[in-house]
Amino acid sequence: MGQGxxxxxxxxxxxxxxxxxxxxxxxxxxxxxxxxxxxxxxxSVTPYWFGKDSPTLAxxxxxFHHTQxxxxxxxxxxxxxxxxxxxxxLALPAGYALARLAGRVGQSLGVGIFxxxxxxxxLLFIPFFAVIKQAHLTDSIWSxxxxxxxxxxxxxTWLLMGFFKTIxxxxxxxxxxxxxxxxxxxxxxxxxxxxxxILTVVIFSFSLVVxxxxxxxxxxxxxxxxxVSTGVYTxxxxxxxxxWGAIMVAALIPSIPLALLYNTFLDRFIAGFTGGxxx
Amino acid sequence: MEALAPSRPRGRRWTNVFERxxxxxxxxxxxxxxxxxxxxxxxxxxxxxxxxxxxxTGLHGKWVGLENFRHExxxxxFQHAVWHTFLFTVISQAIVLVGAGLIAxxxxxxxxxxxxxxxxxxxxxxAPVALSLMAWKWMFDTSYSILNWTLVHxxxxxxxxxxxxxxxxxxxxxxxxxxxxxxxxxxxxxxFLAGLAxxxxxxxxxxxxxxxxxxRKFWSVTLPLQLPIATVALLFGIVFTxxxxxxxxxxxxxxxxxxxxxxxxxxxxxxxxxxxxxIGPGAAISLFLLPVLAVVSIAMLLFARRTEVS
Numbered sequence: 364m365g366q367g368x369x370x371x372x373x374x375x376x377x378x379x380x381x382x383x384x385x386x387x388x389x390x391x392x393x394x395x396x397x398x399x400x401x402x403x404x405x406x407s408v409t410p411y412w413f414g415k416d417s418p419t420l421a422x423x424x425x426x427f428h429h430t431q432x433x434x435x436x437x438x439x440x441x442x443x444x445x446x447x448x449x450x451x452x453l454a455l456p457a458g459y460a461l462a463r464l465a466g467r468v469g470q471s472l473g474v475g476i477f478x479x480x481x482x483x484x485x486l487l488f489i490p491f492f493a494v495i496k497q498a499h500l501t502d503s504i505w506s507x508x509x510x511x512x513x514x515x516x517x518x519x520t521w522l523l524m525g526f527f528k529t530i531x532x533x534x535x536x537x538x539x540x541x542x543x544x545x546x547x548x549x550x551x552x553x554x555x556x557x558x559x560x561i562l563t564v565v566i567f568s569f570s571l572v573v574x575x576x577x578x579x580x581x582x583x584x585x586x587x588x589x590x591v592s593t594g595v596y597t598x599x600x601x602x603x604x605x606x607w608g609a610i611m612v613a614a615l616i617p618s619i620p621l622a623l624l625y626n627t628f629l630d631r632f633i634a635g636f637t638g639g640x641x642x
Numbered sequence: 643m644e645a646l647a648p649s650r651p652r653g654r655r656w657t658n659v660f661e662r663x664x665x666x667x668x669x670x671x672x673x674x675x676x677x678x679x680x681x682x683x684x685x686x687x688x689x690x691x692x693x694x695x696x697x698x699t700g701l702h703g704k705w706v707g708l709e710n711f712r713h714e715x716x717x718x719x720f721q722h723a724v725w726h727t728f729l730f731t732v733i734s735q736a737i738v739l740v741g742a743g744l745i746a747x748x749x750x751x752x753x754x755x756x757x758x759x760x761x762x763x764x765x766x767x768x769a770p771v772a773l774s775l776m777a778w779k780w781m782f783d784t785s786y787s788i789l790n791w792t793l794v795h796x797x798x799x800x801x802x803x804x805x806x807x808x809x810x811x812x813x814x815x816x817x818x819x820x821x822x823x824x825x826x827x828x829x830x831x832x833x834f835l836a837g838l839a840x841x842x843x844x845x846x847x848x849x850x851x852x853x854x855x856x857x858r859k860f861w862s863v864t865l866p867l868q869l870p871i872a873t874v875a876l877l878f879g880i881v882f883t884x885x886x887x888x889x890x891x892x893x894x895x896x897x898x899x900x901x902x903x904x905x906x907x908x909x910x911x912x913x914x915x916x917x918x919x920x921i922g923p924g925a926a927i928s929l930f931l932l933p934v935l936a937v938v939s940i941a942m943l944l945f946a947r948r949t950e951v952s
Contacts, residue, residue: 374748378759381745385824386762388777389769391788395780403786406801410788457674464667472671478939479682483885485908486932489915489925490688493701513681520674545666576772576888581916592772596892600779607780614776618769625768626761633836 389618396422396611403607422608430606431586432613435594438504439617442590443572445508450515450568455561458523459549463535473524480517484577487513492581506582507590511575515568522567525635526560527553563631566624573617591617693926699919710926720927722902723910726815730890730906731883734823738830738879739872745827746834747864767828775892778821782807782893808894811903818904822889826882830875837871873945877938884934887912907931 394411395403397418408414426432457476461469491510500506530553538548554561579590586598595613599606660666688701693710697703714720745763749756766774781787790804799805807817849863887908890896896905896913907930915924 371751371753374751374753377744377748378753378763381741381827382759382762385828386765388774388781388824389765391781392774392777395777406786406791406794410786410791453674453677456670460667460670464663465671469667469671472675474943476674476678478942479678481881481935481939481942482682482686483881483931483935485885485887485911486689486928486935487682487685489911489921489928490685490692492916493692493697493699493921494685494688496699497701510681512677513685516674516678517682545661545663570768570770574770574772576892577912580891581912592770595776596772600776605779607783610776611780614769614773618765618773621770622761622765622768626757626764629760629764629832633832633839637836637840 389615392611392615392618395607396615398422398608400606400608422606423612425606426609426612430599430609430613431589431594432591432609434587435589435591436616438588439573439591442504442507442511443569446511446515446572447565447568449508449512450519451561451565453512453516454519454523454564455554457520459527459553461520462524462527463532473521476517477521480514480521484514484575488577488581491578495582500582502583502585502588504583504588504590507572507575507579510578510582511572515571518571519564519568522564522632522635523557523560525637526557526563526631529634530556559631560635563628563635566628567632570621570625573621689925689929692922693929695922697921697925699921703922706922710923714923714927714930719902719905720907720910723905723907723927724930726904727884727906727908729815730819730822730904731880734819734826734883735876735879737823738827739876741823741827742830742834742875743868743872745831746838749831749835750838763831764828766825767832771825771888772892774825775821775889778817778893782817784809809898811898811901814894814898815903818890818893821893822883822886825889826879829882830879833875833878834868834871837868837874841867870945873941877941877945881935881938885931 391410394413397420398413399416399419399421402408402414402416405414461473461476465472495501495506495510500509534552534556535548538552539545543551573591575590576592579593580597583589583593586594589597591613595610599610599613660669692701692703694705694707695703696706696709749760753759781789784790784804784806789807790799793799793804794801805813808814845863845867849859885908887906890904890906891909891912894904896902896909898904907927911924911927914920914927
């Protein structure tokens with residue numbers, strides 16, 4: 364018992380300081396987001412907490428009324444939904460077939476597809492930029508809808524392959540004994556019980572889209588066509604005196620829901636991620 | 643007689659084809675494979691082609707052979723970028739491995755408040771990087787930020803002599819490494835947690851029965867079992883670090899000038915290829931990342947084969 368307590372104490376002693384350091388910038392974000400701007404540059408007001416004129420919604424109000432932020436959110440949402448749809452159409456059948464039908468070849472092909480996920484945007488953005496320019500897609504969010512599946516499809520195919528491997532083969536066999544065709548088994552039995560796995564793929568693909576910076580930064584320059592990840596940096600920070608309060612509100616709005624979803628689905632993500640490799 | 647042979651209805655025969663696993667598999671897999679080949683293989687091939695040309699903004703350029711590679715190889719700006727990328731990768735990943743190992747190990751214990759602790763630890767990886775970097779930009783602000791406010795109030799620095807985190811060459815490199823470490827650490831924790839979850843509990847029990855405790859247990863039981871996990875985390879970490887552009891570009895844009903102490907291969911490729919409009923040379927610079935990726939991919943393949951055997 365004493366041993367257990369000591370071990371737990373040690374665990375807190377390790378995790379605690381790390382958690383504080385890792386989450387600290389987000390604490391600064393929250394304080395700054397709701398702080399009155401006049402207090403940012405007043406050394407008598409502690410940066411660790413609000414002064415007497417705070418908390419305030421003035422920064423949030425400025426962000427939504429005097430910047431293009433709502434447009435960037437909308438652009439990000441449109442690109443995200445389109446990319447996730449394309450990703451599912453391609454990765455769902457592929458993931459299933461690699462897990463169940465293709466045998467040893469499937470395993471190697473799966474690893475091959477996964478390795479393409481490792482080829483980073485920083486290697487491909489220059490040729491993509493040349494092609495996008497040639498196709499007159501520069502400055503359009505559709506260029507991103509076209510390019511983003513290049514990393515969401517490999518990533519999602521690998522995850523889905525892992526999920527499908529965890530579904531008991533007996534369920535499918537039972538349906539097939541009852542006379543269902545392979546395709547019917549797939550749409551009526553396999554996909555419905557894979558909903559949690561599919562949802563995980565949707566969330567993580569969407570989060571990859573919101574996270575992406577290099578392509579969005581390279582392809583698109585007009586303000587009203589920007590994504591959240593590029594607009595906040597290019598339009599709100601490069602001015603003479605950055606609107607730190609509004610910038611922090613802008614950063615918090617996508618970050619917190621994404622982080623909550625991420626944490627909720629993490630265990631499923633791990634199951635899918637390792638399901639493809641360790642089986 | 644012969645005309646009667648295909649007596650089954652056409653539709654039936656069509657579906658029967660899909661009952662053959664090999665046929666169905668290729669139908670289901672090909673769209674994804676074709677798509678990935680076109681969207682990853684195509685640009686990669688194009689990057690290689692462009693790197694041999696003097697293309698400026700579009701796809702058209704004259705063949706110049708190895709000239710772009712030769713020029714960059716002898717270019718001090720490029721040489722510095724390679725060295726910075728090396729430092730950036732090695733230092734940040736060394737810290738990440740130790741930190742993530744410690745955190746993941748502690749997280750395997752059955753402690754209270756695990757959900758919220760895990761949430762806090764994962765924040766830097768889960769939040770969009772270009773947005774969370776805004777907090778760092780503000781924290782690094784020279785005159786009013788939280789870091790320097792604290793240093794001044796603790797009487798470590800005088801108000802006018804505070805560090806300029808992104809403007810002093812060495813400090814800028816340190817800041818960039820620190821921020822990237824902060825960002826990658828949670829991802830490595832996730833990989834470690836995935837790996838630790840796959841180690842059977844019996845191993846721990848067996849070690850306890852054999853009387854292995856403390857350092858001995860760590861050295862001869864825990865550490866060897868974690869080696870494969872650490873390898874995977876390291877391989878991912880190397881790719882995500884050596885090829886990262888967002889952290890460095892947003893924080894320093896490769897600066898501060900004139901030393902450009904945080905210029906990386908990626909930011910140099912961006913400046914050459916996009917900002918200065920020299921697509922050919924830019925493509926050549928980014929292709930210098932390819933050997934790193936090749937080594938990591940081969941290591942991953944070897945690793946995948948080993949786990950498959952065991």
